[in-house]
Amino acid sequence: MSPVSTTNSGVIYQAMKNCGIRLMSALPETWLVHLIRMAEEDPEMTLVRLAKEEEGVGISAGAHLAGVKSAMLMQNHGLLASINGIVSCAQLYRIPLLMLVSYRGEFGERDPWQTEGGGVTEELLRALRIPFSYLDRPDHVAARIAKAQTLALSANKPVALLLCRDLMWEDA
Amino acid sequence: MTRLDALNAIYSRLEPRVVVTNMGAVAAELQSIGHRPNFFYLQHAMGLASSMGLGIALSKPDRHVIVLDGDGSVLMNLGGLTTLARYRPRNLTHVVFDNESLLSVSTARGDFPTATSTGSDLARIAAAAGVPRTITVSTIDALVQALDEAIAAGDLATIVAKVEAVGPPAYVTDLSLLENRFQFQRYLRS
Numbered sequence: 507m508s509p510v511s512t513t514n515s516g517v518i519y520q521a522m523k524n525c526g527i528r529l530m531s532a533l534p535e536t537w538l539v540h541l542i543r544m545a546e547e548d549p550e551m552t553l554v555r556l557a558k559e560e561e562g563v564g565i566s567a568g569a570h571l572a573g574v575k576s577a578m579l580m581q582n583h584g585l586l587a588s589i590n591g592i593v594s595c596a597q598l599y600r601i602p603l604l605m606l607v608s609y610r611g612e613f614g615e616r617d618p619w620q621t622e623g624g625g626v627t628e629e630l631l632r633a634l635r636i637p638f639s640y641l642d643r644p645d646h647v648a649a650r651i652a653k654a655q656t657l658a659l660s661a662n663k664p665v666a667l668l669l670c671r672d673l674m675w676e677d678a
Numbered sequence: 679m680t681r682l683d684a685l686n687a688i689y690s691r692l693e694p695r696v697v698v699t700n701m702g703a704v705a706a707e708l709q710s711i712g713h714r715p716n717f718f719y720l721q722h723a724m725g726l727a728s729s730m731g732l733g734i735a736l737s738k739p740d741r742h743v744i745v746l747d748g749d750g751s752v753l754m755n756l757g758g759l760t761t762l763a764r765y766r767p768r769n770l771t772h773v774v775f776d777n778e779s780l781l782s783v784s785t786a787r788g789d790f791p792t793a794t795s796t797g798s799d800l801a802r803i804a805a806a807a808g809v810p811r812t813i814t815v816s817t818i819d820a821l822v823q824a825l826d827e828a829i830a831a832g833d834l835a836t837i838v839a840k841v842e843a844v845g846p847p848a849y850v851t852d853l854s855l856l857e858n859r860f861q862f863q864r865y866l867r868s
Contacts, residue, residue, distance in 0.1 A: 529736065552736055554765060557757025564726030568698075568733020571718070571863040576733075594722035599859045
């Protein structure tokens with residue numbers, strides 16, 4: 507059994523549904539498996555499985571211009587792989603993006619290969635002037651997702667929510 | 679064939695459809711023929727024009743989307759071909775103008791050849807990625823015919839059009855990026 511929290515994944519998924527999100531792009535990583543499965547099983551959701559996370563910037567941009575609310579599910583290393591798309595598509599063209607980024611490599615990380623990205627994630631977001639917040643407790647998930655989306659749409663810019671170990675991992 | 683001649687030949691097919699282009703020569707040349715609110719030019723973010731086209735095609739299944747791409751951009755996002763094929767939007771046609779070079783940084787023909795100049799075959803790559811209809815064309819007539827057939831077939835297609843490595847005298851036009859973006863959004867949502 508995966509110790510990824512099914513309950514909290516469900517809280518996150520329902521919050522995104524309640525925000526009107528009808529398209530999600532995703533590249534699988536351990537913490538996202540339940541979210542991706544929920545999107546796949548939901549007939550109201552269009553799930554686009556990617557080869558590389560940067561594609562999701564273009565897909566969300568197209569969806570936004572066409573009037574469809576979307577979200578991107580990725581690991582923080584996927585954020586690293588998406589930087590030019592974020593800058594040269596989303597920021598250059600003032601496109602809102604709602605990025606849910608699993609925050610690997612913070613305290614408690616056991617996988618050695620995840621530890622380097624964790625140390626640069628927040629400074630990278632600040633350098634890119636991407637507003638961000640944390641999802642680390644189920645009770646604030648719905649409000650923070652809704653507020654993040656509100657800012658993304660009013661400012662026409664990318665925003666990020668960092669999915670933290672305390673929320674995503676049951677034996678944290 | 680030149681890309682400008684090719685664009686002139688297919689302009690009547692572009693006119694009523696949603697068009698997304700990649701950066702550089704194709705954007706300037708299409709604008710020189712005639713900008714329309716249903717044309718969007720992704721002037722940077724090389725590789726993502728086809729991803730944007732996919733996002734639009736999935737969101738607007740009743741509109742036909744034509745992506746005008748380039749060899750340099752497609753080579754930067756080969757994985758995107760597998761995503762396109764995986765979701766197989768029937769309302770998307772992917773036209774790749776292949777001049778075998780990164781023209782906008784060149785000062786003379788052939789300055790910065792891409793891998794298509796040494797044998798990489800984008801139509802075969804697209805076919806191997808799973809795109810159901812692929813073809814390489816090198817004449818205007820063959821391009822027009824391939825585009826008409828792709829539209830009539832109602833299925834995802836990648837058409838690689840071999841063109842000369844010549845471009846417009848200037849790349850910056852008087853259409854601002856944001857004006858284009860908001861006009862296009864208004865068109866798509868109306």
